[in-house]
Amino acid sequence: MKSIYLQSIALFLAVAIFFASCGSTTMIQSIPSDAKLYMNGEYMGNTPYTYRDTKVVGSSTLVKLEKEGYNPFNTSFSRDEELDVGALIGGVFLLVPFLWIMKYKPFRTYELQPxxxxxxxxxxxxxxxxxxxxxxxxxxxxxxxxxxxxxxxxxxxxxxxxxxx
Incomplete structure (x- = not known):
């Protein structure tokens, strides 16, 4: 009975870690701020902007910043920048979280050129x-x-x- 109880708790914790670690967040900032932000061609808002997704390791996101009087700025980032310890631990129990073992850097700042x-x-x-x-x-x-x-x-x-x- 005690073994089933411990297994249930372990499974619950593994699932909780799995769901908590699937998402990754990064704050997109620009110098100067208040630039229009497009991600994968879709207007998202103005900078600063908090971006969160549940893409798997290696997925890329295209970024375009525009501001009056500045050159458009195009770049991309991938979900392979930092190790996600929660996904690593969840992967030990369920294997699937290894798809989300990497996460984004917490901040990224892009400087627009006049x-x-x-x-x-x-x-x-x-x-x-x-x-x-x-x-x-x-x-x-x-x-x-x-x-x-x-x-x-x-x-x-x-x-x-x-x-x-």
Whole structure:
């Protein structure tokens, strides 16, 4: 009788740990704050925003931030950033929680870059008086800046050379 009671308690605790550990939460912040947040193409609200899901390990989420006067910021994050001890313990009892053994970092902050002069922040349209070849070079340069390959100072210097050529 006592053995069944202990097994029932162990099973109950395992199930409780399982359900508690399936979800993961991360706080998405931006500098400056109050940017529009899109996740997997769906508008979620403005930053700061608390995101929670029950996706399995390795699942990715696409993030897009937009704010007037700033370049759109695109990135992604995956549910493989930190070990979830609760899911690990639950997995020992039920095996299934191993699908949720990893979780998100608790916070993530993205810094938006001010829009380059002469660019439409939504569509990167060609400013009047600028030929297509220069516009294409500027778009490529802007992409390097957005990806962090070059600094803002390098961007400005190269932009000046392109516009003066």
């Amino acid at each position: 829009a380059a002069e002469g660019f439409d922040t939504n569509y990167y349209s060609i400013p009047s008086g600028l030929d297509k070849a220069k516009a294409d070079k500027l778009r490529e340069l802007k992409k390097l800046l957005d990806e962090g390959v070059i600094t803002k100072e390098e961007f400005d210097a190269e932009k000046k050379k392109i516009l003066e050529s």
